[in-house]
Amino acid sequence: MTEILAVDALSVAFHGEGGTVQAVEGVSFALGLGETLAIVGESSSGKSVTALALMRLLAPPPGCRVRGHAMLTRGDGEVVDLLALPEARMEAVRGRDIGMIFQEPMTSLNPVHRIGAQIAEALLAHERLSARAAGARVTVLLDQVGIPEPAERARAYPHQLSGGMRQRAMIAMALACRPRVLIADEPTTALDVTIQAQILELIRRLQSETGMSVIFITHNLGVVAEIADRVLVMYAGQVVEEAPVTTLLRRPLMPYSAGLIASVPRLEDVRSRGARLPAIPGNVPAPRQRPEGCTFHPRCRFVREVCEAARPPLEMAASDHAVRCVRWRDIAA
Amino acid sequence: MIGFALLHLAPGGPLSQFAITPGMSAEALARIAHQMGLDRPLPIQYLDWAGHLLSGDWGRSYRDQQPVLAVIASHLWATLELMVSSTLLAMLVGTWVGVLGAVRPYSVADYLATIGAMVGLSIPTFWFGLIMIYVFSVWLGWLPSGDMYASGDGTLLDYLRHLVLPCLVLTLVTVATWSRYMRAAMLDVTGQDYIRTARAKGVGRRAVLVRHAMRNAMLPMITIAGLQLPTLLGGALVTETVFTWPGMGRLFLDSIGYRDYPVVMGILMFSALLVLAGNLAADLLYVVADPRIRIR
Amino acid sequence: MSATLTVRAATGGRSRHPALRRFMRHRLAMFGLFAVLGLLLACAIGPMISSWGPLTIDLRHRFQAPLEGPHVLGSDQLGRDLLVRLLLAGRISLFVGFAAMAISTAVGVVVGLAAGFYGGWTGTVLMRLVDAVLCFPSIFLLLTLAALVSPGVVTITLIVALTAWMEVARVVEGQVRALRERDFALAAEAVGVSDAHLMLRELLPNVVAPIVVAATLNVARAILLESYVSYLGYGIQPPTPSWGNMLNNAQEYLTSAPWLAIIPGAAITLAVTGFNFLGDGLRDALDPRLDVTR
Numbered sequence: 001m002t003e004i005l006a007v008d009a010l011s012v013a014f015h016g017e018g019g020t021v022q023a024v025e026g027v028s029f030a031l032g033l034g035e036t037l038a039i040v041g042e043s044s045s046g047k048s049v050t051a052l053a054l055m056r057l058l059a060p061p062p063g064c065r066v067r068g069h070a071m072l073t074r075g076d077g078e079v080v081d082l083l084a085l086p087e088a089r090m091e092a093v094r095g096r097d098i099g100m101i102f103q104e105p106m107t108s109l110n111p112v113h114r115i116g117a118q119i120a121e122a123l124l125a126h127e128r129l130s131a132r133a134a135g136a137r138v139t140v141l142l143d144q145v146g147i148p149e150p151a152e153r154a155r156a157y158p159h160q161l162s163g164g165m166r167q168r169a170m171i172a173m174a175l176a177c178r179p180r181v182l183i184a185d186e187p188t189t190a191l192d193v194t195i196q197a198q199i200l201e202l203i204r205r206l207q208s209e210t211g212m213s214v215i216f217i218t219h220n221l222g223v224v225a226e227i228a229d230r231v232l233v234m235y236a237g238q239v240v241e242e243a244p245v246t247t248l249l250r251r252p253l254m255p256y257s258a259g260l261i262a263s264v265p266r267l268e269d270v271r272s273r274g275a276r277l278p279a280i281p282g283n284v285p286a287p288r289q290r291p292e293g294c295t296f297h298p299r300c301r302f303v304r305e306v307c308e309a310a311r312p313p314l315e316m317a318a319s320d321h322a323v324r325c326v327r328w329r330d331i332a333a
Numbered sequence: 334m335i336g337f338a339l340l341h342l343a344p345g346g347p348l349s350q351f352a353i354t355p356g357m358s359a360e361a362l363a364r365i366a367h368q369m370g371l372d373r374p375l376p377i378q379y380l381d382w383a384g385h386l387l388s389g390d391w392g393r394s395y396r397d398q399q400p401v402l403a404v405i406a407s408h409l410w411a412t413l414e415l416m417v418s419s420t421l422l423a424m425l426v427g428t429w430v431g432v433l434g435a436v437r438p439y440s441v442a443d444y445l446a447t448i449g450a451m452v453g454l455s456i457p458t459f460w461f462g463l464i465m466i467y468v469f470s471v472w473l474g475w476l477p478s479g480d481m482y483a484s485g486d487g488t489l490l491d492y493l494r495h496l497v498l499p500c501l502v503l504t505l506v507t508v509a510t511w512s513r514y515m516r517a518a519m520l521d522v523t524g525q526d527y528i529r530t531a532r533a534k535g536v537g538r539r540a541v542l543v544r545h546a547m548r549n550a551m552l553p554m555i556t557i558a559g560l561q562l563p564t565l566l567g568g569a570l571v572t573e574t575v576f577t578w579p580g581m582g583r584l585f586l587d588s589i590g591y592r593d594y595p596v597v598m599g600i601l602m603f604s605a606l607l608v609l610a611g612n613l614a615a616d617l618l619y620v621v622a623d624p625r626i627r628i629r
Numbered sequence: 630m631s632a633t634l635t636v637r638a639a640t641g642g643r644s645r646h647p648a649l650r651r652f653m654r655h656r657l658a659m660f661g662l663f664a665v666l667g668l669l670l671a672c673a674i675g676p677m678i679s680s681w682g683p684l685t686i687d688l689r690h691r692f693q694a695p696l697e698g699p700h701v702l703g704s705d706q707l708g709r710d711l712l713v714r715l716l717l718a719g720r721i722s723l724f725v726g727f728a729a730m731a732i733s734t735a736v737g738v739v740v741g742l743a744a745g746f747y748g749g750w751t752g753t754v755l756m757r758l759v760d761a762v763l764c765f766p767s768i769f770l771l772l773t774l775a776a777l778v779s780p781g782v783v784t785i786t787l788i789v790a791l792t793a794w795m796e797v798a799r800v801v802e803g804q805v806r807a808l809r810e811r812d813f814a815l816a817a818e819a820v821g822v823s824d825a826h827l828m829l830r831e832l833l834p835n836v837v838a839p840i841v842v843a844a845t846l847n848v849a850r851a852i853l854l855e856s857y858v859s860y861l862g863y864g865i866q867p868p869t870p871s872w873g874n875m876l877n878n879a880q881e882y883l884t885s886a887p888w889l890a891i892i893p894g895a896a897i898t899l900a901v902t903g904f905n906f907l908g909d910g911l912r913d914a915l916d917p918r919l920d921v922t923r
Contacts, residue, residue: 057532087538095535102533107526110545111625112552121544122534157624173534448657451909455849455901457856460876460894463883467891471884567766571857585769586861589776597776601769608764 003073004180004213005031005054010068010083012046012053021287023049025237027068028314031181036207036214038228038245040221040260042284046237047217051183054082055100056090072097075180096126099174103186105166109158115169116142116154122176141172146202164195168202175206182207183215188223200226221264225249230320233257236285236295239314243321253323253332255300256280294326302331401599405581412569412580419500420565423507424558430508431515432547438520446512453509458568462502462575469498499576503568507561514557518550525549552623559615562608658910664903668896672719675712703888705878711889715896718870723900725786725871726852732790733851734797734844741801742833746809746824756802759795767792768857775863785864789851797843804836838915845908849901856897872897 012024024046031037041047049058058064070082074097085093094100102108110118119141120134129137135154142150145168158166167187174182184203188196204227207214216227224231224245231248233241233256241254252258259280282299285291291298293308300307304327312326325331430450434443469476476498522528523546531541570582577583581600588596620626702712744755762770774788808814809832817831858864859873867874872893879890 055533057529091535091537093535094533100533102526102530104526108530110527110531110549112549112623113544121531121536125535125537125540159625170530173530176534451657451905452898452902455853455905456898457853457860457876457894457901459857459860460890460897463876463880463890463894467883467887471887563764563766565766567768570766570768571861574861586772589772589863592776597773601765601773604766604769605764608766 002033003030004033005073006069006071007031007054008069008071010050010053010066010070012049012058012067013065015062015065019288022290023237023287024053027234027239029232029239029242031213031215033180034207034211034213036216036227036229037232038216038218038224038230039232039234040218040224041234042219044236044284044287045234047234048185050234051100051185051215051217055094055098055183056082056085056087072181092126095122095174095179096177097179098181098183099177099179100183100185101167101170101174101187104190105163105170106158108170109166111158114155114157115161115166115173116156119154119169119173119176122173126177137176138172141176142169144206145169145172145175146198147172163191164198167191167195167199171199171202171206175210175212178210179212181213181215183217185217186219189218189220196223203227221249221261233260236290237287238295238324239322240296240324241322247318247321251332253317253321253328254296254325255302255331256296294324302327401595404584404596405599405603408579408581408584411578412573412582414496415499415503415572415578415580416565416569418496419503420507420558422500423504423511426504427508427511428515428547430512432519432542434512434516435519435523435546436542438516443516446516450509450513453505456505458502458506458571459575461505462498462572465498465502466575499572499578502575503565503572506568507565510561510564511554511557515550515554518553519546522546522550552619555615555619555622559612562611563604566604566607655910657906658914661903661906661908661910664899665907668719668900668903669723672716672723675716676720702892703886705886705889706882711892714870714875715872715893718872718875718893719896719900721782721865721869721871722852722855722873722897725782725789725855725865726848726900726904728786729789729793729851729855730844730848732787733794733847734840736790737794737797737843738801738833738840740794741798742805744798745802745805746832748806748809752802752806756799759798759802763795767854771854771858772861772863775858780864780866782865782869785855785858789854789858792854793847793851797840797847800839800843801836804839805832808832808835842908842912842915845904845911849904849908852897852904853901 007030008028010024010027011022014021014023023044027046027050029037039047039050052058053066054070056066058066066083068083071079072082072093073079074093080089080093082090082093109115113121116135116138119138120131123129123134123137138154139150142153147153147165147168153161153165158169161169170187182203187203188199191199200223203214203216206212214227216223218224228245231241231243231245232239233248233254235256241248241252241257243252248257249261252261259278262278263280265277280299285295285298291308293310294300294312297303297307306326312324314322314324315328317323317328430446434446437443476494528541528545531545532538536544566582569580570585572578573580573582574586581603585597585600588594588600702710702715704710705714740755740759744752746752770792771788774791775785778784778788814831817826822831855864855871856873856876859871860877862874862877865871865874867878875893876890879886879893882889
């Protein structure tokens with residue numbers, strides 16, 4: 001499979017008044033052409049920070065230090081390290097080679113500009129177009145994302161649209177220049193369930209039409225089951241498991257992943273009386289108070305002494321399945 | 334809107350009292366009082382006065398019996414020139430300083446700008462004016478120290494030379510407050526999500542700054558501009574006095590000195606109206622600028 | 630989600646020297662505090678220990694520039710020592726500042742409490758009144774009132790106070806209005822306490838922080854206003870010295886004896902700046918935690 005993005009040992013540290021926080025540690029993954037990779041995790045797992053780091057949207061040093069490499073293969077075959085590009089070149093990459101959509105469409109759109117203008121801005125940042133040509137492209141884009149009466153809607157302001165429409169407009173904006181990679185940071189979390197389904201469907205359709213790769217960040221396993229090809233599970237800033245989606249959902253090797261999957265309510269379980277929803281005890285550790293050894297060990301059912309000793313390395317359980325747990329063999333048996 | 338109504342209420346009452354001039358004999362006083370209808374009940378006096386006001390009759394100056402409105406009008410332009418020029422300058426400089434402070438917060442430049450603004454607010458305008466006069470007129474001899482024109486020379490260059498110092502002095506306080514508020518507004522805006530989105534699209538940093546950050550930060554500044562008007566007028570009064578600039582402010586002071594109350598009241602009313610008009614304009618401008626607010 | 634918050638903090642604030650920022654805040658406020666205390670001390674004690682009296686005329690040393698003769702800061706056209714006059718004037722100006730602040734704060738708090746508490750008609754009317762008066766430039770109002778009364782320290786104080794209470798009232802009204810609907814206020818009301826009790830014992834203590842900030846800034850403003858009025862000739866009259874009227878005097882001699890103008894003005898600036906820094910520092914220290922409208 002051709003790789004379009006190869007991330008190697010990405011780590012992000014924030015330096016603030018209270019000290020240093022290691023938000024992301026040693027994250028590595030590869031994104032294939034046309035593939036959908038889901039990054040799953042709870043709060044402070046570092047999934048959003050990872051995405052922002054790839055886009056170089058975090059604060060510059062000394063506030064924030066990013067280490068590692070992220071090799072992107074651009075449309076013309078050129079390979080660049082996203083984390084090492086000078087800012088001017090990075091601006092050319094953002095929007096053109098990688099598009100990004102965010103969680104809150106209301107606050108993510110500028111309230112004083114019309115959405116047509118904002119989408120056109122994405123186009124004009126990368127291509128030379130006349131105003132009229134840009135306008136025409138905008139109308140086409142809005143139509144592609146399923147907004148009715150696109151020519152009129154382009155003249156609307158963000159507050160005049162519903163949540164679902166705004167998110168569609170955001171998607172149109174991100175895909176305006178036909179990027180090869182789309183990073184979606186929890187795009188459906190703030191939307192109603194029915195709209196959620198529509199947006200997911202839209203992303204899937206666009207993906208099959210354009211062949212782009214998608215990194216989908218979410219904490220919702222249901223969504224993961226719907227659209228992902230492969231899954232990356234993150235906990236406390238590290239990747240703790242990586243596998244194809246069916247493998248992960250059927251046979252998770254890391255106790256955390258297993259716990260996550262088990263805690264999704266199932267209709268059959270509800271029916272049987274006395275069934276309790278299995279939950280992972282304890283809380284996600286605050287970034288500054290990560291435990292020694294395996295960061296998950298205080299909450300793990302299978303904990304032994306060896307778990308507190310040292311940070312477990314990422315091991316390959318199979319050719320396409322990685323897990324960060326010292327005892328995975330014992331647990332699986 | 335309600336301000337209009339209350340405006341008429343506020344100064345009308347107590348101020349109609351002060352046609353009583355100290356230092357006049359009781360008899361003369363009584364005579365004048367009767368002439369002016371002051372021995373009629375107060376409410377009637379007030380209504381009478383208000384009626385006159387609305388119909389354009391603002392009374393006559395004690396000094397030279399000219400209609401008050403005409404007197405004010407003849408001095409109005411000078412003050413407006415001063416105010417407009419200084420406001421423009423203040424906005425330009427203040428915006429630049431404020432944006433700079435927001436783009437590099439807590440840097441050395443920002444620190445200096447903040448302190449400078451605070452000190453600028455604290456300097457008495459007239460003292461600053463005197464210092465300026467000393468430096469530029471006395472010591473360096475570059476600029477004239479008073480009036481609007483040197484006698485006999487009405488050219489534009491001469492006018493500009495006379496305008497420079499008063500304009501600079503009046504700009505001081507405005508620029509201090511403007512830059513502080515601008516910085517705060519910008520800092521607020523740059524933390525917003527849509528800035529992040531714009532950057533994610535690949536828009537250049539300068540374009541993000543101007544088209545997104547400043548455009549949105551300007552909104553609260555419009556309101557601020559309106560609120561600054563009274564302070565600006567007060568500053569104009571002082572500046573005109575120091576530089577003997579023939580404007581409304583100096584007229585006010587002179588009239589008080591002459592106990593020319595109709596003019597004094599006239600100017601008070603006028604300045605209040607000016608402020609109200611300014612605020613109204615600011616409100617309208619805000620509605621135009623912010624698409625989220627539209628009058629139905 | 631704390632991840633999003635961390636992210637926001639990272640992408641929103643480009644804090645280069647967070648430690649510098651905190652230090653700077655404290656330093657400015659400290660400077661303000663020292664400046665104010667220093668001035669108060671100097672003005673209170675200074676004239677007593679100096680060998681010159683405020684009215685002592687020393688014709689042999691007229692128009693002496695600072696540091697060039699027996700007078701430390703120079704002397705004026707009558708040979709009166711500038712330093713002593715400055716400090717005495719300081720007593721007056723500072724007194725007016727504090728007294729006016731006290732009065733205007735008291736009035737402002739009362740009006741603001743009443744307006745915010747009762748809301749409805751009374752509240753709106755009161756606040757509209759405040760807004761209406763705020764339309765007038767304070768200097769215009771000040772001068773008008775000053776021209777009516779015979780000038781003196783007390784009257785000037787009262788007049789300055791009259792033009793300054795509105796801002797306090799505004800702040801207090803906003804805070805009280807927000808607090809009014811909070812649970813603890815409603816609970817107290819349900820128990821059946823009197824209006825006065827509610828206002829004074831429950832709501833007022835919570836509004837103290839913004840009031841303190843506003844009061845400090847008010848002193849700065851009062852000092853400034855007094856100097857304006859006195860400079861224009863309608864405030865404190867000579868021979869009682871005040872920083873403002875010293876400047877009025879000095880204008881004549883600007884070309885020959887500039888220090889007569891520079892020094893009193895510098896004193897005003899120092900005092901006002903000191904109070905402003907102090908007020909700002911207080912606002913930073915107290916506000917985020919206690920400002921209920923945020």
